Amino acid sequence: MRIALINSKQDVAGVNIRHRLEELLAAGGRWPLADDHTLTFHEVDGRLIYQDRIDEEIEADLIIFISRHASAQPTPALTVHVTGNYDTADLGGEPGALAPAAPAWMHAILRNLTARAPEDYRVSYEVTHHGPTALSTPSLFVEIGSTATEWADPVAGRAVAESMLSAVPEETINFIGFGGTHYAMRQTEIALSSRGAFGHIAPARQIGFLDPGLIQQMREASCAVAAYIDRKSLPADEVRRIERMLDDAGLLLLSESEILDIGDLEWTTYLRVRALAEEIAPGSRVHIHGLTGDGTPAPVQINPDLVEETAKINKEKFIEALGKLPVAHLSKGSTEVLPSFIGFEHETSRLASDITTLCVKLLLICENTVIAGDHLVLRKVRFDPAKARRHGVPKGPLFAMLAGGRAVEIDGRKITPDMVQTTSAKRIHIPGLERYT
Numbered sequence: 001m002r003i004a005l006i007n008s009k010q011d012v013a014g015v016n017i018r019h020r021l022e023e024l025l026a027a028g029g030r031w032p033l034a035d036d037h038t039l040t041f042h043e044v045d046g047r048l049i050y051q052d053r054i055d056e057e058i059e060a061d062l063i064i065f066i067s068r069h070a071s072a073q074p075t076p077a078l079t080v081h082v083t084g085n086y087d088t089a090d091l092g093g094e095p096g097a098l099a100p101a102a103p104a105w106m107h108a109i110l111r112n113l114t115a116r117a118p119e120d121y122r123v124s125y126e127v128t129h130h131g132p133t134a135l136s137t138p139s140l141f142v143e144i145g146s147t148a149t150e151w152a153d154p155v156a157g158r159a160v161a162e163s164m165l166s167a168v169p170e171e172t173i174n175f176i177g178f179g180g181t182h183y184a185m186r187q188t189e190i191a192l193s194s195r196g197a198f199g200h201i202a203p204a205r206q207i208g209f210l211d212p213g214l215i216q217q218m219r220e221a222s223c224a225v226a227a228y229i230d231r232k233s234l235p236a237d238e239v240r241r242i243e244r245m246l247d248d249a250g251l252l253l254l255s256e257s258e259i260l261d262i263g264d265l266e267w268t269t270y271l272r273v274r275a276l277a278e279e280i281a282p283g284s285r286v287h288i289h290g291l292t293g294d295g296t297p298a299p300v301q302i303n304p305d306l307v308e309e310t311a312k313i314n315k316e317k318f319i320e321a322l323g324k325l326p327v328a329h330l331s332k333g334s335t336e337v338l339p340s341f342i343g344f345e346h347e348t349s350r351l352a353s354d355i356t357t358l359c360v361k362l363l364l365i366c367e368n369t370v371i372a373g374d375h376l377v378l379r380k381v382r383f384d385p386a387k388a389r390r391h392g393v394p395k396g397p398l399f400a401m402l403a404g405g406r407a408v409e410i411d412g413r414k415i416t417p418d419m420v421q422t423t424s425a426k427r428i429h430i431p432g433l434e435r436y437t
Contacts, residue, residue, distance in 0.1 A: 001037045004060035005164075008048050013068030013144040013151035018043070020154070020161035021066075031165035048141075049083075049092030052134035062102055063137050064164065069126070069145030076153075077145040078113045078160060079183070080106045081126035084133055084221070086202055086209045092131025096214065098221045101199030102138040104169035107191050109142060112163035114192055118155045125184040125191065127177075127203040128218075172197035173259070173267050176218040176251075178242050179204045179230030186230045186256065196259045199224055204233045207242065215245050225267065226252040228259065258285075264292040273297045273342055277330050280340045284332040289323045295344035300327065300351045302359070304339040305428045309378055310359040311337045313366050321358050327351055353436070360436040371437065376428045384422040391415050 005021065007014030018041065025034055033039065042058060044051060048065045055063060069079050084098030093099070106125070113123045126143075142164060144156050177187045177198050184203070190196045199222020202210055218224070227246050231239050246253050252271075262270050265288055276297045277286045310318050315336060322329055322337075326347060330338040343351040360376065363369045368379040383403035385395070393399065393415055398408045407416045430436065 001061045002040070002059060003033065003037045003062045003064065004040050004042055004055075004058045005064050005066060006042045006044065006048065006051070006054070006058075007066045008044050008046065010045070011048065011068050011151075012148065013157070014048070014066045016152055016154065016157035017066040017142070017144065017160045017164075020157040021165065024158075024161055024165060032168045033165045036168075047092070049131045052093065052132040054132065055135050055137035055139075060137055062105060063135070063139035064105075065139060065141045066160070066164075067141055067143045068151045069143035071146040074147045075145070076118070076121040076150045076156070077143075077183075078117050078121050078123050078156065078163075079126045079141075079143045079145060080110050080113070081141050081143075081201075082106070082128055082139065082199055082221075083130055083135075083141065084128040084200060085131070086128070086206045086214060089131065089133075091129070093133030094131075097133035098128065098200055098214075098217045099133045099135045100138040101222045102140050103174040103197035103199040103222055103224075104172045105138075105167060106140050106199075107172050107195075107197035108167040108169045109140075109163050110188070110191055112166055113142075113159065116159040116163050118153070118159055121150075121156060121159075122183070124188040125198060125201060127180070127182055127184050127201040127206075129182075170195065173226065173262065174199055174222055174224045175254075175259075176215075176222050176224045176227050177201035177230070178207060178210075178227065179233040181233070186233075187228065190228065190256055190259055194260050194262065195264075196228070196262075198222075198228075204230075207234060207238050210242065210245070212245050212248065215242075215249055215251075219249065219251060224251070226254050228254060228256070261286070261288040263288060266294040269294050269297065273328055276342055277328070280342075281330050281332055281338055284330040284338065286328050286330060286342075287319075288328045290326045291328055291343065292326070295346070297328075297342050298345040298348050300341040300343050300348050300355065302339050302341065302352065302355050303428060303430060305426070306356065306359045306363075306376070306430065307337055307339040309426070309428065310362050314362050318358070318362060321362075322355075325351065325354055325358075327355070356430065357436040360430070360433070364437070371433060372427070374429060374431055374433045376430060376433065378426045378428070380424050380426065381421050382424075383417070384420055387422065388415075388420040391419060393420070 007018045082101040089095045187198045200218040328342040392410045
């Protein structure tokens with residue numbers, strides 16, 4: 001890949017970063033950006049935000065602009081972002097135009113900046129802003145902020161240079177983002193914790209300018225396969241409006257937890273898992289656990305009563321233990337674990353056995369569960385209001401005391417919890433139960 005590194009002579013931070021890049025390259029060593037690609041340095045006289053169509057003069061497959069970040073809040077910062085204007089073009093570029101993004105490269109450099117940033121420097125994405133926009137080559141800005149002190153800081157310059165030179169983009173899942181402040185903190189956290197890589201991000205203050213055409217531009221310029229909304233930063237009506245436009249565009253919308261859940265699962269496989277989940281339980285939510293890589297998803301059916309009782313008795317441990325299995329579980333409404341799971345086709349028999357074993361063991365921990373042949377018998381003891389009333393206990397605080405396991409006194413008589421309890425038994429048939437104990 002041919003990569004052009006561009007700075008402006010009048011930009012102190014850009015000159016700083018370029019000098020550190022040249023020093024590191026001159027010193028030798030293994031630097032993936034230089035060893036695996038063809039690098040060229042370019043310096044311009046004017047401001048970088050006005051360099052529309054510069055890629056017509058430079059042969060490159062990727063452009064990295066190295067620059068300063070200025071802010072009214074003088075916070076030391078290292079940032080990455082792509083350029084574009086959702087509204088007017090007050091700082092270069094064209095109105096309502098977005099430059100092609102390089103999400104995987106921004107993702108890689110952002111992560112490196114986080115690992116190398118000097119103390120007290122904040123690292124983040126910035127949302128889409130300023131020019132140039134008239135580019136056909138994917139590009140990104142890497143910046144030092146936010147005052148002249150930081151722009152000239154050699155330690156910050158070296159951190160940026162090392163982050164760029166050591167960047168090795170992984171196979172990312174490209175997103176467009178909506179909401180948040182200029183520094184896109186939720187999107188930054190997602191990128192640092194997952195393969196989710198953002199291209200264009202529209203901040204909360206500019207959401208009102210978005211229309212279907214701009215969303216389509218964001219999608220195409222970012223090579224995005226999905227979208228994310230920082231819901232807490234937006235009014236509910238704006239969230240619904242963005243959701244409708246994304247739905248009309250056929251672009252998948254994922255929550256933060258869904259993005260993190262994907263883990264190392266191949267994106268196309270993840271989509272097949274979601275499609276299968278929709279067949280099994282329309283409207284359900286998919287929770288990926290130890291399912292990784294590529295494969296053919298297939299359903300894994302478990303005894304519904306077994307799953308229901310396990311989730312009732314020890315939901316947290318149940319879900320925690322599922323995290324160690326190559327499986328996805330489904331939830332819907334108030335039912336947090338449905339009896340239909342999803343695994344890879346070649347592992348369904350083993351998964352059915354493993355999940356059944358997990359349920360049986362968790363239920364047997366409960367003192368009221370016993371084995372009777374091929375049945376698990378769950379004895380349930382509950383407070384019986386009718387019995388309490390027959391013993392003369394009035395409804396109210398005394399009911400609560402008895403239900404909580406405390407004895408009460410009525411007219412000189414001691415009423416104990418066991419006197420007002422009802423015991424029932426639920427039998428769950430599990431063929432070959434001895435194999436799971």
